[in-house]
Amino acid sequence: MKRTLVGLSAFLLLAGSVYAGTPKPAVKIENPGQCIAPAAEMRANHMEKLKHTRTRTLRQGIRGEAASLNGCINCHASKTTGSVLGPGGFCQECHSYAAVSPDCWICHQPKAKQPVGQTTAGVQQ
Numbered sequence: 001m002k003r004t005l006v007g008l009s010a011f012l013l014l015a016g017s018v019y020a021g022t023p024k025p026a027v028k029i030e031n032p033g034q035c036i037a038p039a040a041e042m043r044a045n046h047m048e049k050l051k052h053t054r055t056r057t058l059r060q061g062i063r064g065e066a067a068s069l070n071g072c073i074n075c076h077a078s079k080t081t082g083s084v085l086g087p088g089g090f091c092q093e094c095h096s097y098a099a100v101s102p103d104c105w106i107c108h109q110p111k112a113k114q115p116v117g118q119t120t121a122g123v124q125q
Helices: 002-020 039-060 069-076 090-097
Strands: none
C-alpha cells in the first residue's frame, strides 16, 4: 500500500510539473471594447450564456440579446482571417487548450460580418 501511495505521489508531482509548463492560450481581442461581462466571468460561463440565448432564440423567437454568437464573433474574429477559428483564432486557442470541441460550427459561420443563415456545415477552418 505504501509503495502505491509513493508511486501515486510521484506521478502527481510529475503531472503537476508538466501541466505547470503548458503554455496558456494566447488570445487576442481584435476589437477591444465593452464586453457583456467581465473576462473572468466570460471564461467560466460563456457556454451557459450562449446556451440560454440559443434556447430563447430557437424556442421563443427572441433575438438581439446581449449574449449572441454573432456578437461574440464580430468582436473576437481575427482581423487577418476574419474568423475565430484556425491558428491563433480566439475560440480555437482556448478550446484547443481545454481539449473541447464546441458544436457551434456545425450550423454557424465562424467569420465576422457574414449574412445570417450562411453556415460552414461542419467544415474545419
